Amino acid sequence: MPNNNIYEYVEITDFAAEGKCIFKSEDGVIFVEGNVAPGDIVDLQVVKTKKKLKEAVVTKIHTLSPLRTDPYCIHHTVCGGCRWQHIAYEHQLKFKRQQVIDHFERIGKIRHVEINQILAAPRTKYYRNKLEFTFSNWRWLTKEQMDSGQAFSKNALGFHVPKRFDKIFTVDHCHLQSDPSNTIRNSLHHFGDLKGIPHYDVRFNVGVLRNLVVRTANTGDVMVIVQFGQQHDEHIAEVMEYLHQTHEEITSLNYIVNLKGNDSYQDQDVVHYAGEPFIRETMEDLTFLVGPKSFYQTNSEQAYQLFNVAREYAGLTGNEYVYDLYTGTGTIANFVARRARKVIGIEYVEAAVQDARRNSELNGITNTSFFAGDMRSIMNENFLKTHGKPDVIITDPPRAGMDLPVVETILKAGANRVVYVSCNSATQARDLALMSEQYEVTRVQPVDMFPNTHHVENVALLVRK
DSSP: OOBTTEEEEEEOOEEOGGGOEEEEETTEEEEEOSSOOTTOEEEEEEEEEOSSOEEEEEEEEEEOOTTBOOOOOTTTTTOSTTTTTTBOHHHHHHHHHHHHHHHHHHTSOOOSSOBOOOBOOSOSSSOOSEEEEEEESSBOOOHHHHHHOOOOOSOEEEEEOTTOTTOEEEOSOOSSSOTTHHHHHHHHHHHHHHHTOOBOBTTTTBOSEEEEEEEEOTTSOEEEEEEESSOOHHHHHHHHHHHHHHOTTOSEEEEEEOOSSSOOOTTSOOEEEEEOSOEEEEETTEEEEEOTTOOOOSOHHHHHHHHHHHHHHHTOOSOOEEEEETOTTTHHHHHHHTTSSEEEEEESOHHHHHHHHHHHHHTTOOSEEEEESOHHHHSSHHHHHHHOOOSEEEEOOOTTOOOHHHHHHHHHHTOSEEEEEESOHHHHHHHHHHTTTTEEEEEEEEEOOSTTSSOOEEEEEEEEO
16 A cells, blocks of 8 residues: 555556556556566655656566566666667567557547557667767766776766766667777777867866767768867867777768757768768668768668558559658658659758758659748649649658648648658647548558667558548
């Protein structure tokens, strides 16, 4: 029985949204964060109470769930990246599919369509092609490290501690990205320490070494981008020359001097130091050039599965006008172009549109056109008359889903099919409900892009009634 917000010997009941679990108590549903699994018998301490819910942490685990498996990463207790690595993969997949079902039924009121079995990832480790690491002059130590009595450098290069923007723990080995990612990161960390190059202090926005981005491609290309927090020419030169001379596997070496208060660099100048200014990704017979600021799906293998589903759902025969909304660097647009009559890509970011055009040209694709701007203003009557009314619309919006005016624009366009690709099935279900008077959802395919996390991609086919 609960006593002063303490619950003892209770069973974790189920998974919940955002990677949490729940315990259904007599007082209502309690959300539990941390390395727990349905079936665990635990003690809980409530740490936050709101009007309709409570949040708790585990103070003791008495019995481990049969859904569990052994975590493989030494950082799993402090890192929020692969927070489900203690859950056996087959159970992760079951929950992700159930999450889509719940969102469609509860939010979208969509109950008539079968949700396909999720497409599992062939690799549950080393599947990412991009990681960002942060430097800090004040390293976060775990309790075990502090209790060990071992001396540690105060400088860190790694990831943020969950919910702590100012706390960075050093990563020794990350299982998300294949080598040479770990080698390059650890090498640069050692070099910066050895040379006494000031690491970044987020509290005062000072320090030279600030951020490291490693991008790896399925062609073997490797891009490295180093962010510096100060314009210190001597330190910049020695860091870049060290990487250039020591790591010949780097095919594109770049840096940025970022004096802002945050690490985002889309608005910053990139200095190309050595190698080529881009790396190459391939998909089927297509090649995509990925620059320092280019967006590319971070799981290349599963991106192919995702785009393949989208292309299949589009039902292309070679005669269709296809509109690709939120086209980004035109990956989907170019992927479907050879099976369509014409593809129109619309994207808000001008630099991404330039990448999309470049990738079409590189692959000899001549039936694509890309436009930058707000699609609400672009997709007007004159635009549709000029470029052709869409037979198929493919939309791949950000996690927040589509704004209502965008939904209204799609409805006015009157395409026979809409293929909705989403990284958030909750906002996807919301948008599908808004389109339900004109469109019926007929096929749904979840795709696991990010194993060992709660995230799931989902593709829905809408057919005009």
